[in-house]
Amino acid sequence: MKSFEYAAPKTAKEAADMLADTWGKTEILAGGTDLVTSLKQGITAPDRVVSLKNVADLRGVKASSSGARIGAMATLGEVAENKAIQQYFPALATAAKSVGSPQLLAMGTVGGDLCQRPRCWYFRNGLGHPAMQGSASLVREGQNRYHAIFGTDGPALFVSASSLGPALVALGATITVMGPKGKKREIPAASFFQTPKNENERETALKPNEIVTEIALSNKGLKNATYEVRHRQGLDWPYVTATVAFQVKNGVVSDARVVLGHVAAVPWPAAEAAKTLNGSVVDEASAVGCGKAATSGAKPLSDNGYKLQLVKVAVKRAVLAATGG
Numbered sequence: 417m418k419s420f421e422y423a424a425p426k427t428a429k430e431a432a433d434m435l436a437d438t439w440g441k442t443e444i445l446a447g448g449t450d451l452v453t454s455l456k457q458g459i460t461a462p463d464r465v466v467s468l469k470n471v472a473d474l475r476g477v478k479a480s481s482s483g484a485r486i487g488a489m490a491t492l493g494e495v496a497e498n499k500a501i502q503q504y505f506p507a508l509a510t511a512a513k514s515v516g517s518p519q520l521l522a523m524g525t526v527g528g529d530l531c532q533r534p535r536c537w538y539f540r541n542g543l544g545h546p547a548m549q550g551s552a553s554l555v556r557e558g559q560n561r562y563h564a565i566f567g568t569d570g571p572a573l574f575v576s577a578s579s580l581g582p583a584l585v586a587l588g589a590t591i592t593v594m595g596p597k598g599k600k601r602e603i604p605a606a607s608f609f610q611t612p613k614n615e616n617e618r619e620t621a622l623k624p625n626e627i628v629t630e631i632a633l634s635n636k637g638l639k640n641a642t643y644e645v646r647h648r649q650g651l652d653w654p655y656v657t658a659t660v661a662f663q664v665k666n667g668v669v670s671d672a673r674v675v676l677g678h679v680a681a682v683p684w685p686a687a688e689a690a691k692t693l694n695g696s697v698v699d700e701a702s703a704v705g706c707g708k709a710a711t712s713g714a715k716p717l718s719d720n721g722y723k724l725q726l727v728k729v730a731v732k733r734a735v736l737a738a739t740g741g
């Protein structure tokens with residue numbers, strides 16, 4: 417890999433001030449589970465790597481019955497093991513725990529999970545987001561069994577790799593980021609992820625000179641759960657995930673949110689599924705109906721139509737799990 421300058425600031429402000437205002441000039445090192453691979457594969461070749469390991473105020477998980485504050489440098493294991501997260505935000509605890517590998521749980525960070533680059537094999541082989549060869553899309557004409565089934569009208573056909581993203585979107589989380597001179601801004605999780613329009617953009621709303629500092633959740637009394645479909649536990653990304661969150665009053669569902677993962681370039685809100693669930697009583701029939709509705713608008717590629725059935729199953733089981741079924 418290319419030689420680079422290494423910086424280890426002690427505050428978030430110092431870290432942000434060390435970042436360039438152009439993507440690729442500098443990179444952030446959190447747990448290193450994605451960046452080290454990207455450096456070795458030549459996906460990025462920065463002039464400077466800014467480590468956050470010495471920034472104490474980015475660490476820790478504070479959660480209670482009123483909500484949670486999760487530092488960007490908190491590990492996935494810390495989130496998965498936190499008792500209050502398990503009680504009030506089980507969808508998030510499950511999403512973190514399902515990463516599976518002890519090494520990733522111990523080293524992978526919340527901020528790193530949100531900002532990791534696509535796992536698309538075309539992207540990882542240096543062919544960029546659209547993976548074009550002349551006017552031909554390598555994804556559409558090649559192997560695409562792990563690629564998107566939603567939002568496939570455009571050129572970006574990779575899937576968001578974030579395990580926590582769907583849960584944070586469904587739970588209405590807010591992500592705080594810091595830029596130069598300590599300037600902060602808050603971004604709703606639903607707006608944090610984006611589909612890059614060209615190679616000069618990335619998969620989040622972060623600017624090149626900003627870092628994620630914390631994630632905030634308010635406890636709104638939502639029943640919530642995440643269900644993942646995987647080939648195997650540990651070291652693999654899921655085929656499909658589903659997170660659901662909803663209110664139950666007098667046995668009837670309201671304020672439903674259904675968000676899918678690993679089916680689009682961003683965590684995908686299944687609006688029709690949420691609409692179907694609202695006003696219903698949670699039982700096998702309504703869960704099945706919600707799962708079917710979640711496939712509305714899907715446009716699978718040549719080899720990934722199987723994901724439609726996985727979406728139905730994942731949503732159904734997440735709905736039932738949210739109410740203890």
